[in-house]
Each structure stands twice: as C-alpha cells, then as structure tokens.
Amino acid sequence: MARSKFQVIYEDLAKKIQDGSIKTNELLPSENELADKYETSRETIRKALKQLSEHGFIQKMQGKGSVVLDVSKINFPISGLVSFRELAEKMGKKSKTVVVTLEQKTMTSELQEQFQLKDPHEAWEVKRVREIEKERIILDKDFLLSSVVPGLTTEICERSIYAYIENVLGLAISFAKKEITVEIPTEEDRDLLDLEGYDSIVVVKSHVYLDDTTLFQYTESRHRPDKFRFVDFARR
Template sequence: MTKYMQIANDIRNQIVQGSLQANEQLPFEKDLCEKYEASKMTVKKALDILVAEGLIVKRRGSGTFVKSISSTDMSKLLVSNQFRGLTALYSNRKVTSELLKFEVIASNEEIKSKLNLENEEFVYSILRVRYLDNKPFVMENTYMPISLIPGLKRQHALDSIYSYIENDLGLKVQSSHRTIRVRKASDIEQDHLNLEPNDPVAVVEQVAYLESGSAFEYSISIHRYDGFAFETVIVR
C-alpha cells in the first residue's frame, strides 16, 4: 500500500472512531510530514483523498478541519469503512499475511452461484492467515473472477488485495452481503490461529460487489473468538 493511502486511512479511521471530532483542526502539513515521516507531496495527496471523500475541508488562511458530518452520513461512513479491507481498517497496527495457497481454478457450482457466473470461469483461489501485530487474527479463503480482477499477483495477496483493486485497477468496492455463524474450530484452524481444541470461531461468509453491481469476491473468513466483534448501523 502506498504511503499516502496509509496516511489517508489512518486519518479516516480517527474520524470514524471519534478521535478527531467535527470542526476540529488537523495538524499543519509540516507537522503531519514529521508525524508520518513523509514528504509534503505525499501528505498533500492523502489530504486530497479525504477532501474528495467529504471528510475534511481546507479553509484558506486557517488550515484543514474535520467536516461537520451528519449522523446519517457518519452511519454510511461507518458501514463503508468496513469494506476497505483489514490493512486499511487497522492502519495504525502491523498487518501481515501468511499465504497458504494462491491458485487459479475452474469455478465449481457453489462458486458460480455465489459470484453469479453464467458459465464455468477461472477464479483465483486464495487461502491466507492475516496477522495483527504478529498475532494470528483471521484465516481467509477467497475466490475472485479473473475476468473482473485481472493481474492479481501473490504479492498483492501478501499485502492488500483491496488496495490493488481500488488503487491499481481503479475499481470501487460498494457493498457486501454477509452471513455470520459460530462453530468449533477445525484442526487446521486450531493450528493456524493458535486455538485450543473446542475453542469457538466466528465464520463470516461474504459476497462483495463492485460499484457496477458485479460480484467480485466470495470469501469465508474464520475469526478467533477473542478478536471478533460484529458492528452494524441501523438507519430508520
């Protein structure tokens, strides 16, 4: 992930989590350069992203301020922030991946149904363990159509797949449908997530969609019981 995206993600998360309040002034660019050990141009690109998203405003002669966001817009932001991927969501922590499998396979009936594929298509089959601060956090089994996500490499899976999709391919992730269940961890999950026999796990099955409406991801994520929290926003 590029440095300016890391900075934008960190400031965005501070706004979402309430560390930066509405109308609060951000540090000056030179101070942000020192904080993030980045050039002035890199910080400017990060701030420009947040301006375009409507999160901050630049006031000539005064500085940069958090925009006064309505409760409805903040609700939408809280939801959309969940679609940015683990690397963006935990931008202030060390996120690493162990890649257990990266293959191209023919889609079976289940994958075709979940991704709404008319014919048998080739898809990426990716199995990885994601770590937060060097501790196992989640085990992800992901399928993506090559036709929608071309050029995906092993390095992208080790870094951030969503960053590649949005920044390199210029695609926008819009929504997802999730089903959450709880069950006992399997042997392989116990091994990779450092769990004890009979420990529970949260199983999140997801189909994610691009702005075009096309399903680009079918995934099954296995979360440690002590690191999983389900958050939702209900707007009347």
C-alpha cells in the same frame, strides 16, 4: 521527518492503554492536566485525543471526559467494506499477512453457485492468515473472478487486494452482502490459526459487488472469537 507533538502524545497514551498502564473504563486526565503533564497547549492535547478517539482507544463522554475503551478486541465493521490493512493501520496494531495459497483454477460447482453463474469460470483462490501482535487470529479465504481481477501476485495479496483493484485496475468496489455464523473450527482453522483451545470460530461470509453490480468476490473470513468485536451503527 520529525513527528508532531500531538502524534508523540497520541503514541504515548496509546501505548499505555495497550499495555494496561491505563486501564479499560478509566477516565483519562483532563485536557488541562494532560497539557501540564506534556508541557504543551490544550489544542495539541485535543488533536491527540481526537486521534485516540478515531482509532478506538477512547470514547469522549459529554461532561465526564475521555473513557478508555477495551482494546483487547478490534472493532470490525459489519456494514463497512474495509480491508484488513486499512483496519490494522487505523487501530495502530502491528500486523502481518501470510499468503498460504494463491491459485487460479476453474470453479467447483459449489463456488459456481456462490457466484450465481450458469457456467464455470476461472477464479483465484487466495488463502491468507492475518497476524495481529504476532498472533494468527484470522483466516481469510477469498475467491475472485479472474476475468475481473487479473494479474494477482503474492505481493499484492500480502499488501491489499482492494487497493490493487481500486488504484491499479481502476474499478469501484460498491457493496457487500454478509452473513455471520459461529461454527466449530475445522482442521484447517486449527492448523493455520492460534486458536488456543477455543472450540468455536466466527465466520463472516461475504459476496462483494462492483458499482455496476458485478459479483466479483466471495469470501469466508474466519475469526478467533476473543479478538474481534463486530460492530454496526443503527439509527431509528
């Protein structure tokens, strides 16, 4: 299937921003200049710029134009519930998920406490290493109630557990409570991630709920600090 003209322009500009040909904080050429360069209409340029903006490459400034953003870090939404796959696709990054562990076992007392359960239940333990641009920069440690999320496979975990929960199991994921800390990397972190000498790691602990308020997942997402920027939107 042939790509549309605006998609070709978007990909060309995105590549130049990613490889540094167009520098962070520079202004892109005007819509008229880009239209002349790519021999197309301003409407096509607007579509390409809109996609660049949506994918975090540029910020449109009233009266100034389009400012190039720092794409060496990935915006990871604090308040949103987004899967790694969705995030990587939105950012246009080459990504890969490696499933290190997929086991179903009885909860430990510590995990039982995280799930606020009086009695131990069966739970999945899923460890996944996330690669972006061939660098291992995230370790996700997920624990999910087996009674709520049956039938997990390596293939499901490589693609998207949330897509499986929503599209196959027909459940609605509603909200999460999150805690963010900076910790010293563990031996496991150093073994599984490309930490490159970093002596700290950002840890996002999440308790995730269905729309009927069932707490079905506890997650520790462990991030190399130089690659991720945690963002939120606040209004007074």
